[in-house]
Amino acid sequence: MSTLCLVLAAGAGHGEQARILAALSFVLVGAKLFGALVERLGQPSVLGELLFGVILGNLALLGGPSLTPLEASETFAVLAELGAILLLFEVGLESTPREMMAVGVPATLVAVVGVVTPMALGYGVDQLFHPGTSWMSHAFVGAMLAATSVGITARVLQEAKASRSTSSRIILGAAVIDDVLGLVVLAIISGVIQAAGEGTTLEPMGVAVIVAKALFFLAGAIAVGSSLSPVVFRRALALQSRGIVLALSLGLCFGLAWLALQAGLAPIVGAFAAGLVLEDVHFEGHVKRGETPLHESLHPLTALLVPVFFVRMGMLVHVENFAKPGVIGFAAVLTVGAMIGKWACGLVVPRSVSGITVGLGMMPRGEVGLIFAGIGAALILAGEPVVTPETYAAAVFMVVITTMATPPALLWSLRRDAARVSRRGAAASGRADSA
């Protein structure tokens, strides 16, 4: 154990390069061991990676060194984000724009319910616990609960080999729409609060611009991408160079992630769109010539970077923040509201789809919730921050619990769905036999 601490502490003491090398070495091996351990307990390995991260992030409580320099490292944060981007790209590859369009209506419905219900519940909980503050604060707390963090869900669906099912597509589509809606809600509420602070009212034009940019990006990326990429890959056949498929595909993935960021969206939305746009048919000529198929060459990249993302998410959980007496009650009730708010999505899915799976898949909140909370902490209303330190700690608690609870709960529901399908199949073939 002491060697471990030495390695970590020394890494943290030197330059950025040394820190990253030590961190990567440690995170890769540790995440794999913890992942294998929880897999043996029938849980998805992402839960093990999160747990390993929580332990690393709270080593100081166990008498170990503090890893604050690593947590604060911009490079480590970017590597983690690249992991999330590649994960959503990989998940996006498993569907086509047409398949996503087919679930457009239920996905939009799920997204709307999944934004409105948690907002209403968050508003109510904050009103209950902090009756003295403005309605705008309540609304802001509600907004913190709106955006699903699809990374966890995508990973569990992938591990359970369920990413191509209708319920998975509804969840993934709803999460993308969700991101746009969350951005709009945040823009409106922050705008109202800022205007109130300045004694004016909100300019509707500002909000309209934000919404237009986001929608224009999504529709544009998918339309232009789908029509251009077959041409580009066919032209690229003229280049006799190896590795052209991977280079062009990653170029598209990182390029759209960057564009999404420019449009005010999360970069993973862009990466997912890139994945949707690309289809195996585009590379057929290349693969025939001996190129590795994209999903195979993508795998080692996600194997390296995705654990960095989940371990880092775990590291950001600081256990001591929840020990304060004023926080825990509010945090617990807020978290229950956040969960129920997303489960409500399950009520509006088509009959052929498991509402429980969709509700659980929409449950996790992640960075977006924390970014909202951070913005609220910087907004001042009547001399007080809109998001107090207490509320901020509660938001972190909500993110942690919804994140950690999703992998086991969702896996349980997916297995239940699979069992039901095979039972139905057996019954159907039984009927066929007797007929």
Added chain:
Amino acid sequence: MSTLCLVLAAGAGHGEQARILAALSFVLVGAKLFGALVERLGQPSVLGELLFGVILGNLALLGGPSLTPLEASETFAVLAELGAILLLFEVGLESTPREMMAVGVPATLVAVVGVVTPMALGYGVDQLFHPGTSWMSHAFVGAMLAATSVGITARVLQEAKASRSTSSRIILGAAVIDDVLGLVVLAIISGVIQAAGEGTTLEPMGVAVIVAKALFFLAGAIAVGSSLSPVVFRRALALQSRGIVLALSLGLCFGLAWLALQAGLAPIVGAFAAGLVLEDVHFEGHVKRGETPLHESLHPLTALLVPVFFVRMGMLVHVENFAKPGVIGFAAVLTVGAMIGKWACGLVVPRSVSGITVGLGMMPRGEVGLIFAGIGAALILAGEPVVTPETYAAAVFMVVITTMATPPALLWSLRRDAARVSRRGAAASGRADSA
């Protein structure tokens, strides 16, 4: 609009994240296109990547935007370094410690000649051009020429599928020993200069500690690694998790790279040692169970990160620095000395090996030379920096020319060797037929 800015600003390190995404997208596609282009001209693709980098780094001269923020980005530098580390790891995998031991004597000889000759030539050239300065300055300029930068050579050997040949092993082994020797030389000369500045003489203990650390690391990493890794991989069979081979191997690679850095060596030396230590036999059980062989899963990682390294190396070349009249003559003669100094290595190789290939393979200088120059620029002797701005520009010129000249020259020599071998083979089979 202000709200949107707020949202954008709230993402931690948002600027850096956007910069890296845009850079990765651009660098991947550009490097691939330029690489394919020069391949068509019969040159190794690494030359195309370097050229693309030079263009990017000098865009401002062509009326384009300045990419200074990207050049200065710590994250981009770390990603590039990870590329170099993975490349040397991959090259190390192609040999075993035993195979490297077999070339131990010639490699050591090559390394010693490759350090002593360029140092002597550098000393002479500096004395010729700057007769007024101290012998210590001349010695420092000589030291700047000592260390081979093996990344370029490794990549060309790999592209020419020649990494397993005896001459390649001599080059790679010599480059590792070279790194240790260069470190020792730097320690001694800086020590002498510092002592002279303080009016004392050099403490031999300090140098001894540096040397001991470096040797201890190299011998220790290889000895402990070779005996432990078969055990670890066999034990790991008990974990039923996918991807265990890649996780453990990368953990070793990054771990030894980190340790090398702690021992004062370049991280690529550690990565190369990690590659030597690992052998396909260790993973046999895993591969039988359906794991991807290590060299296959490593390939996409190097495809993503290695071009980042070479493009960044190209970007660091600022063409305008060489235009100064006082610089170019000194720079040209120094560069010729640097080249001849390493070609001298070819005179001491065994008769069965091509001296020209070894001499050309040892030729490129890289970051280590620039790091030396940077240290010299900070050392003050008699009120003047040991490495003046003019000498620094000449060092950069030397690095650029030796780097850019190596790929075509080395590839030419490798092809010549191959032709000779096949001619000899034909002659031998001709003799066999007539016998």
